[in-house]
Amino acid sequence: MDSPIRLLEHTDEATKQMLENVRKRKKKFDDAKKLHNYLIMATVISAFIYLNYFYFSIAKHYSYSFYAMYSASVNDSLNILLFCWTILLFGSMNILRQQKEKKEKEYHELRCEIVDRSKDLWKREEQWKNRHLVYEMMKKTYDINLYHEKK
Template identity: 50%
Template structure:
């Protein structure tokens, strides 16, 4: 368990601390996949741009006088198939990461909303008056907003 969550005062019970720890864990998993997805998006875009430049230089410029010659030059180079396979594989991996990122975002958001909805039950009495300290700590330390359900 995170030190900041573990060291919360006694007005925050163990079950609430576990919920806070789980939301931090899910947020980190979501952030990890979001970062991976962004890297793969940029690799894919950069790869397609570089491949387009390569095709322009190696296929279009020398054979621009005839579409048949351009097609023949494209097909005769077996490297083009490998490049296309790699680029479309990267595009597919980007889509897989997007789906995983959306799944982890949904899990994180659902747990965060559950904590917000149950905050009246989680902090009672003295804890209700001091829950803003937990909310501030979660916002400042982990960038998790427990004040509002909207992202």
């Protein structure tokens, strides 16, 4: 358990565990989002390199005939390699997008559950009055908003 969550006062162990779980899911979501963004940039750069290579080495020289252009592109191993690499990056980007969306959904479901169950999690009056300290710490330390269900 992370130390700011462990040191919370006016919060029982079950609530601390829920806060720790939402922190872990937020981290997984942020990591997936960062990796997805890197892969988007790599895909765009790869597509740019491939299209430039294709234009300057094949399309420019064989533009008089589609068959000649097709034949030259199939016979050029670097062209095939760049094309396959770009397609591979594009497919990986889409798979990571799906994983990112799944992790985002899990994170927001748990966050909304904490917001919905706040009356149950901080039952006693002194806990209820001090729950804003927990909300502020989660917002400031981990950028997790527990004040509202909306993002």
